[in-house]
Amino acid sequence: MIKYEDIIKRIASIEKKKIKNEQRIKSLLEENNTLTANLKILNQKKEMLEKMDQDLADLIPDKKKL
Known part of the structure; x- marks a missing residue:
């Protein structure tokens, strides 16, 4: 079963990646x-x-023409 804390951690991780990607862009x-x-x-x-x-x-x- 998925825990609420795991979902919150995953969301935080995705938000950090989003911020890094925006800075990189x-x-x-x-x-x-x-x-x-x-x-x-x-x-x-x-x-x-x-x-x-x-x-x-x-x-x-051009010298060749002369």
Whole structure:
């Protein structure tokens, strides 16, 4: 037979797990937001470098063509 105390302990255990999981989710969401922001910045830098490379290629004639 299930005892009342066992049910209370189980509920307390589940509530602790819930709190830990919520904290973990919050932490992971913050980390994800940071990584997303960093990725966005890196993609912008990549695009800028690609544009600069293309601009330089337009300005400097290819030695093979000369």
